[in-house]
Amino acid sequence: MVQQGKKTQADRTVVVGGGIVGLSCALALQRQGEPVLLLDPARSPPPASYGNAGHIAIEQVEPLASMATLRSLPRRLMAFGGPVSLPIAEIGRWLPFGLRMVTAARPECFAAGKKALSGLLAEAMPAWRRLAASLEPRGLLKQSGHAVVWHGQEAAAAKLRAWQGADTGTARFHAASKEELAWLARVMKTPPAGGILFENTGQVADPAAVLAALGSAFQAAGGERRTGLVQALELAGGTAVLVLAEGERLRPRRVIVAAGVDSGALLTPLGLKAPIIAERGYHIQSANHDWPDDLPPIVFEERSLIVSRFRSGVRASSFVEFARRDALADERKWQRLEAHAAALGLPARGPWQHWLGSRPTLPDYLPAIGQAGASNLFYAFGHQHLGLTLGPVTGELVAAMISGQQTAVALAPFDLKRFG
Template structure:
């Protein structure tokens, strides 16, 4: 059997490797040889604690407090209102208690398999050092936010993730990297981190090629269907055919699937980071979430990264330089061991209004499948998504909870 996977991010690469493990020959299509999308620019956090969809009544109620203009991380640029206005109405609908409960059941089951799938993946590619399973910290800077934050986490379902209030030794670790007062902190014990997102992507790609995979660094112009079979048309006019076609192109999946009749209400949820190679972050310290500032700081092999923001916008909209400046302001105010201005990055998380991924088999062509829309959880769910798609492609059975028909 031969397959085409459109999209070479962390989800697409995991799909390609999982298909190879089923003895399927794979061509991977990726627009650019340098990975610089969300698969590279994320915080490197394997978030097995995030079993509740972000489309919830609680999130809607707290949205105003998170407004960028008020110092928060949530941003609705005026130029992107044609995207975020209809998306917001769909999100409100998905946040209804019955819909939220249904989504949580589906997402919880998926995330429960995330860490086991990650362990299988790094063992499969011979790079177990890419995965660190030593948790992460969440800290608060005021007694009020610490009391509220701790109460919120205690009342939140975190699935298989465990946490405890930070010990004296752990507080000493945290106070060593910031000049700001720490009023309270918790440590998640068994969440994970990848050692470096850039090395992860390079390793996944190298193993895929070593096992006979082929990568075309070309852009896809369209999907076409003839005789019940989908085929891929590249921008240069070349036509590619295969027994199976899998769309895993993030936000761009919309432009490929909607002409065929699928409804894909996806939005670019853009995040920002700054990163420096020169820093004093302890090598043993896991990611730290500064919850009062909606910022996560992660030490990678390649440098120290501070990431934040939820900007609902067009994927091609100009970057908002104020967001990088705010990150620098947070870093300075906290006195973090972050040297220099830091390199700037912006990227789009592919987000659907119910904050669940789209994983399924298309009813528009017999050989067409899809897996995208993982929002903040693309890194977390990459390996388990790959395994689901490989099973789906070989058996024809698709998970109903993540079918695009829910938006019809």
């Protein structure tokens, strides 16, 4: 009998990355009958898959690489109370990325990106339903929508008009009634002046619980998971070889790079351009709260803040900080999050847990999904703010691509060839 550990060299697919995208790919392939080894670097603090707001954001069909985003950048900087941070020490990272983003924001590029992202997001919730129905424990997916609120009268009127004119894909919303605003106001010191309620978006019960459930399902299906850091990818005879930090070399049947921010460094030496940046987000979380369990996630749009209740506590998330993944944390951002919570009168108290993680972002704000030059090398990364949203559908797409089946959406717009 051949031991499972001896299959890695010739028979198995190796998935590099243990976040929501890597786990989704590994599980989909393993359930399809492909023996899979998942290599998880198990970093501390945990990745963006753990630290996100838990929101299934099917409404975000317009890529952030747009002229509207660029025009709004000055007033969205942290220095003016906004969420965007461009640390001067990191200019060598964010300036080249920003110039590429300007190119991607051209009207024709934005239109093509929106069409591609809309198609992907249209499949996101159905994929989540299929995945959640197959996981234990039940109830990991909550399809109760989310709310967006404003406290200023002028902001409420202007923002409502903006949302009514926006393309939200398959997501539906309505202006909140007085009764609905009062329902939301239970967690605020000052009632909101206006708001909207999305009806068919969703959230997960707890991001950490989702990652645990995916890992358990993968191993129950026969997959193997190892803690290990991939040091490099090399080509040998036209196929990709993995070099681990300990010096071990793996020659698997297939390699799928789903390593988030680290994916670019692995693929660039092979001649692939993956101009990825760490778009870092911050959150605070407390288990000491009185947040009602019937409320969905609430976006306080004037503060660029989203607050979600999970099984593990209430989490407030914000900030878009362009930097290296391992750059020092900016303590001021956690302080501002705590100040927001206090100013709003949220029913959550300290001690607050602090987290910082890196969203893997490409300049056009589209993910990278496709096959590389080597015959056995594939990739799925760069999902920016939509990793949790698009993880399950990405897993299905990768499994279909590898098995030669027709994919639910065309993958050409997500090929790294778009970067030259």
